[in-house]
Amino acid sequence: MTNSVTRHDAWNAGDSYDSYMGRWSRAIAPRFLDWLGAPDDQNWLDVGCGTGALSASILAQCQPRSLIAVDSSAGFLERARAATPHERAFFQVGDAQDLPLETASRDITVSALVLNFVHDKETMLAEMKRVTRPGGSVGLYVWDYPGGGVAFMRAFWAAAASLDAAAGDLAENKRFPYCTPDGLTALATNAGLASIACAPLEIATVFEDFDDLWRPFTLGAGPAPGYCATLSTDARERLKQALYDMLPHRDDGSIHLAARAWAIKARVA
Ligand SMILES: C[S@@+](CC[C@H](N)C(=O)[O-])C[C@H]1O[C@@H](n2cnc3c(N)ncnc32)[C@H](O)[C@@H]1O
Numbered sequence: 008m009t010n011s012v013t014r015h016d017a018w019n020a021g022d023s024y025d026s027y028m029g030r031w032s033r034a035i036a037p038r039f040l041d042w043l044g045a046p047d048d049q050n051w052l053d054v055g056c057g058t059g060a061l062s063a064s065i066l067a068q069c070q071p072r073s074l075i076a077v078d079s080s081a082g083f084l085e086r087a088r089a090a091t092p093h094e095r096a097f098f099q100v101g102d103a104q105d106l107p108l109e110t111a112s113r114d115i116t117v118s119a120l121v122l123n124f125v126h127d128k129e130t131m132l133a134e135m136k137r138v139t140r141p142g143g144s145v146g147l148y149v150w151d152y153p154g155g156g157v158a159f160m161r162a163f164w165a166a167a168a169s170l171d172a173a174a175g176d177l178a179e180n181k182r183f184p185y186c187t188p189d190g191l192t193a194l195a196t197n198a199g200l201a202s203i204a205c206a207p208l209e210i211a212t213v214f215e216d217f218d219d220l221w222r223p224f225t226l227g228a229g230p231a232p233g234y235c236a237t238l239s240t241d242a243r244e245r246l247k248q249a250l251y252d253m254l255p256h257r258d259d260g261s262i263h264l265a266a267r268a269w270a271i272k273a274r275v276a
Pocket residue numbers: 018028029032033054055056057058059060061077078079080083101102103104118119120121124125126
């Protein structure tokens with residue numbers, strides 16, 4: 008399997024992640040939990056919790072008996088821990104491909120926007136299944152990269168590719184082709200999961216002005232900001248202008264776009 012993690016995937020700075028994607032992952036997490044429809048009083052695991060967007064929603068919406076949140080980045084975990092103080096929540100460093108948990112020890116194992124950044128996706132799903140008890144649930148979601156479902160990201164890469172042909176190969180739609188209903192269902196099937204369902208999750212992404220959209224691309228967390236960080240000042244200014252020209256601006260300067268993720272849920276037989 009090819010390694011989809013490149014030098015452009017900078018995952019360490021919680022602040023910059025929050026202003027780039029974290030604000031949208033916080034908006035989409037409650038939609039996922041509504042769709043998952045899990046009962047109260049369950050033992051949850053959040054794999055790749057990052058700065059805690061899904062963990063916070065689980066604690067707010069699902070009355071968990073306990074929540075363990077695992078991430079490979081100590082910096083992100085520190086931020087999640089500080090943002091989500093809760094007596095039933097435990098945050099620990101760990102790899103999604105080798106989860107530091109006992110077999111069949113969790114009722115519900117979920118993961119938000121992580122699968123595409125993990126080297127061995129099949130092992131990640133097999134691990135999520137392993138740590139979930141028989142009869143329990145596994146669920147995850149990823150942005151709809153292949154369908155261009157994250158409109159501001161699609162616009163960024165279109166602008167980048169208009170100036171730098173090599174940028175097109177770094178765009179998430181090329182790198183994460185399995186982020187589709189068929190791709191995710193196949194991964195879940197191969198992991199031995201049962202009763203697999205898939206659905207789109209959609210949110211509005213409204214930017215108060217162009218700077219609100221552009222600034223997070225200059226901060227360095229994630230593939231597009233990572234690419235931006237490699238550019239000279241002049242090249243970055245050209246990219247900024249090309250992106251500005253491409254976007255729909257309302258009279259008040261705001262930019263209204265949308266983002267879609269694909270979610271799957273399944274049962275452990
Ligand atoms: C896009 S962020 C998503 C964070 C959070 N789940 C959310 O919804 O905002 C991807 C996260 O996956 C984590 N990650 C990447 N590879 C990982 C791995 N092999 N094991 C555990 N976490 C991983 C990163 O550290 C990062 O926090």
